[in-house]
Structures are given as structure tokens and as C-alpha cells.
Amino acid sequence: MMPSISIKCGMVWMVGVLAVTAIGCGGTYDATVSGAVTLDGNQLSRGTVAYHPVSGGPAAYARIGGDGSYSVQTGREEGLPSGEYEVTVVANEPPVEKQSNLGGPPAPGKPITPPWYRTKQSSGLRFTVEAGDNDINLELKSQPPAGWNTARRP
Amino acid sequence: MQRNSIPPTNCLLRLALSSARAAAVLLSLAVVQGCGGAANKYDSTVTGNVLIDGQLVDRGTVTFHPVKGGAPAIGRIRPDGSFSLRTGQGDLRAADGGSVPSGEYLITVVVTGEPVLVPELPDSPPKGGVRLMAEKYATTETTDLRRDVAPGPNLFQFDLEQAAPARPAEGDPAESADTAESAASAVESNEETVPEAAPPSKEAKPAEATEEPSPAPDTPNAEGIAS
Numbered sequence: 457m458m459p460s461i462s463i464k465c466g467m468v469w470m471v472g473v474l475a476v477t478a479i480g481c482g483g484t485y486d487a488t489v490s491g492a493v494t495l496d497g498n499q500l501s502r503g504t505v506a507y508h509p510v511s512g513g514p515a516a517y518a519r520i521g522g523d524g525s526y527s528v529q530t531g532r533e534e535g536l537p538s539g540e541y542e543v544t545v546v547a548n549e550p551p552v553e554k555q556s557n558l559g560g561p562p563a564p565g566k567p568i569t570p571p572w573y574r575t576k577q578s579s580g581l582r583f584t585v586e587a588g589d590n591d592i593n594l595e596l597k598s599q600p601p602a603g604w605n606t607a608r609r610p
Numbered sequence: 611m612q613r614n615s616i617p618p619t620n621c622l623l624r625l626a627l628s629s630a631r632a633a634a635v636l637l638s639l640a641v642v643q644g645c646g647g648a649a650n651k652y653d654s655t656v657t658g659n660v661l662i663d664g665q666l667v668d669r670g671t672v673t674f675h676p677v678k679g680g681a682p683a684i685g686r687i688r689p690d691g692s693f694s695l696r697t698g699q700g701d702l703r704a705a706d707g708g709s710v711p712s713g714e715y716l717i718t719v720v721v722t723g724e725p726v727l728v729p730e731l732p733d734s735p736p737k738g739g740v741r742l743m744a745e746k747y748a749t750t751e752t753t754d755l756r757r758d759v760a761p762g763p764n765l766f767q768f769d770l771e772q773a774a775p776a777r778p779a780e781g782d783p784a785e786s787a788d789t790a791e792s793a794a795s796a797v798e799s800n801e802e803t804v805p806e807a808a809p810p811s812k813e814a815k816p817a818e819a820t821e822e823p824s825p826a827p828d829t830p831n832a833e834g835i836a837s
Contacts, residue, residue, distance in 0.1 A: 503665060504661065504664060504665045504666045504691070506664070514658075514767055515767060517661070517666055517767075519666050519690055519691060529690070531657035531659065531692060531694075531765045532694050533657075544664065546664035546665050547665070548663075548665060551723070561723075561740045561741060561742055561772075562740065564663070574664055
């Protein structure tokens, strides 16, 4: 009898604390997104994924890991608000360091991902992020989308 | 010990008895989360991401300079490309514990590459990496990043232009200068301030050559050397 009540009391306590913590400053997001990034079926091992909310607001970003996986965060916090997103992917080769250039910045690495994946207007990647955990694999193609002008430089 | 003596029949009673402690705990939670009192002028928290040309950066520093003056707030860029600001030392226990006063800020960002080991000096610390962002972001005079920090949590993302790629080599400008000289000597008179370039072009343009070279070498350099 006595232990069960004190457990209940403990739970009331915890629920109260959790409620305050969750309400707190509204810092936590209701959804997470992770997945894998491939280009023509091959894993990418570097680069950045960005989730731009269609309704506007700050984007959520993820660094693509060495195993091709990504997991987005908003600012310093894991996750993002659920909703509709346009996704961009940018990956470049690591910059080539030249010994002869003293102090000068290295030339940027060659792009790995095709240019149309750099902007949300042209990436063609649009997803609905549901509340909770989302598994979204980004399967990029090196074939330009219909209407892509290869002469155009973004 | 005192709690054990109270019959644990009523949860609410126990909660009421420990309400003082509860209030203290909840208050401290709120403070740790950065919700601070309204009287606190450090009423904002700032986190965000730094990218160059669409890619998250690895290392560097973001500095928020209050437009009205005051202490700048600084955030080190973490390996995941994110940063959070703190003024002074902030709260070192919590990664996002730092807070800043709300208001208008000019933002400078320095993004650096990997630190470079100096082979000639194996015991010395590595040299700082090269700057990867466009140089304009480095100073408050040249930066075009300006943000309004609102009370409460703020999220800012900076997608920067990358640094202009380094010039190919030191030998090239000289060669191109030689070819440019022959072409320019007919057009520009500025070449005549350079001693080596002067003799051939003087013959071509004696009138301008006598007027221009005399003030140019004398004015700034003479004072510096004399003193």
C-alpha cells in the first residue's frame, strides 16, 4: 500500500516537472528526421543537407556523415517542427591545400552534388515531416531534371 | 526523516508540504533554461548555424557587436556547424546557457580551416588555419550581417560567401605585368612612377614624365625614412 502510493506521488512529481520542462521555453521540436543520402545509388560521405520550411522560417541542417547518414538539427537542438519542407543538398570535395600559397585560402573543392540540388527552387526534393521520428532517404540523381538548363550557373 | 513521519495517504498534502522545495526546483529549472526574469537585461539567447556556400562549416567564431555599444557576445562554431552565444564567460556549465541583451547587432564571422602544423617548429603550437570566408565578414566596418535579437530564444543562420581563391602563384603577376607594361605604356602614365618602367616610356612621353615622377617618390617615403 505505502510503496504504491509513494510511487504515485513520484509520478505526479515527475509529470509536473516534465510538463514544466516541456512547456518551458518551447525549445524542443516535435519531429526528427534522419536517413541516408545517395547519388545514383552511391553513398555520399560528406556535405550538408538543409530542410527549408515551405511556410518560411529558419532552416534545419544536417551534416552528412562518413556512412552517408544524416540527422537534422535546428540551431543547436535536435529535430525540427513538423510540416512541409523543401530540401537541398550541397557536397563538395575537400578543398585542395597548396603549399605554395602562403596564407591564401585554398581553392574550394569540386562539387560532388549536381547544381540543381543546391537551391530549393530547383532541387525537386519536397517532403512532409510528420510529428515524431521520420526516416527520409535522399536519393539524388546525376541526370538533370526536366527543364534544367545545363548552361545556367546558379 | 520528517517525511516518513507523515502518513502518506494524501499525495496532494505531501506535495503541498514540499511546495517550497518544488518552487525552488522549478524556478531553478526556468532560470537554467534561459527564461530569466523580465528585469534581467540579458533577456535573449542566440543559437544558429554557419554555412559557406551551402555547406556547414567546421570551426570559427561568431561575434555579435551591439549597434548601441556594449560588450560583444561571442560564440565558437562547433564541429557540427552550430554556435551559441555568450557574453563574457556566460554559464560555462550549460552549452546554451549564455544570454545576451536583446537589440540590434552587427555580426562578424571568421571561419578558419584546419590548424596547420609548422614542420620547422615541431614543439610550437600549430598555426591557425586559413580564413575560408570572404574577408568582408571579418570586421564590423565591412560586414553586411545585421540582425535584430528579440527577447527569448533566437535562431540565426549565416550562409556566407567563400573567400576569393588564392592567386595561382607569385611568378604570374610579374609576367603579366611585363606584357601589360608594353601595352599600357602607350595609354597610362602611371607606369612612370616605377623606376624600371620609366626609362623606355620617358622617351615616348617626355612632357608627362617630368611632371609626374617628382612628387610621387618624395612625398610619403621620404618622411618615413628620414624619421
